[in-house]
Amino acid sequence: MTTEKTERKPSPSRKALKARARTKNKKPAFVRAESWKYDRFSLSWRRPRGLDNKIRRKIKGWPPGPSVGYKGPKIARGLHPSGYKEVIVYNEEKLSSVDPSTQAIRIAHTVGKRKRAAIIAEAKKLNVKILNVKISPETEEKEEAAEGEEEKPEEEGKKEKELKEEKKPKEEEKKTKKEKQKAPRKTEPKPKKGEEKQ
Numbered sequence: 001m002t003t004e005k006t007e008r009k010p011s012p013s014r015k016a017l018k019a020r021a022r023t024k025n026k027k028p029a030f031v032r033a034e035s036w037k038y039d040r041f042s043l044s045w046r047r048p049r050g051l052d053n054k055i056r057r058k059i060k061g062w063p064p065g066p067s068v069g070y071k072g073p074k075i076a077r078g079l080h081p082s083g084y085k086e087v088i089v090y091n092e093e094k095l096s097s098v099d100p101s102t103q104a105i106r107i108a109h110t111v112g113k114r115k116r117a118a119i120i121a122e123a124k125k126l127n128v129k130i131l132n133v134k135i136s137p138e139t140e141e142k143e144e145a146a147e148g149e150e151e152k153p154e155e156e157g158k159k160e161k162e163l164k165e166e167k168k169p170k171e172e173e174k175k176t177k178k179e180k181q182k183a184p185r186k187t188e189p190k191p192k193k194g195e196e197k198q
Contacts, residue, residue, distance in 0.1 A: 013102070017083050020076035030066050080104060084129060091115065092122045104129040 033048045033055045035041040048056040048065065055065045071077075080086050084104035089095060090111060098105055105128055107119055123130050 014083060016073070016076040016079055017081075019073040020079070023072055027070050028064055031063060080131060082129070082131070084131075086131060089119060092118055095119065095122050095126055095128060098126070098128055100126060100128045104131050106131045107133065 029043075030045045031043045032041050032046045033050075033053060035043050045066065050056065054062040058065070078085065082104065085102060087094070087098055087103050087105050088108050089098075089105045090108050092115075095105065105119075105123060107116055107130065111119070120130060120133060
């Protein structure tokens with residue numbers, strides 16, 4: 001009997017996330033000052049800067065604003081919602097120091113396309129999670145097809161011909177529509193005031 005090792009995807013500790021969720025339930029909802037009064041204000045928090053603002057002055061009876069006392073638990077501070085610690089990466093060399101079980105990478109926005117592609121390829125090899133790369137299901141299917149059996153060149157040629165044939169009638173329809181639009185409308189001459197229609 002042969003036992004094959006299956007690759008496990010790294011799973012971060014859920015303890016910190018649960019602690020953060022528990023403390024978040026106890027916190028009040030911090031809403032923008034007087035957002036309940038005016039429809040033009042959204043509920044999303046904005047720091048009050050007014051001289052007489054009651055929330056800024058922490059006056060009794062007014063909703064509370066965020067302050068140091070509402071800090072989250074230390075074990076969960078700075079964690080990404082997925083539970084990983086974020087590490088900003090500028091090149092492939094930095095990936096060797098990343099722990100895939102607890103850390104996830106974020107590719108810096110200044111990195112170009114070529115280097116970004118190299119970082120993504122290396123991260124897949126090392127099984128490191130990338131936070132700011134969205135992989136669509138279509139691209140995943142393409143990658144799986146490329147890794148598996150490659151299509152024969154004859155079949156590819158046939159597919160290309162079929163696609164071209166499908167495009168031809170559509171192009172012809174577009175041409176006819178354009179010609180109809182360009183053609184001048186035939187209108188009958190208007191009768192003069194004295195003349196009547198027979």
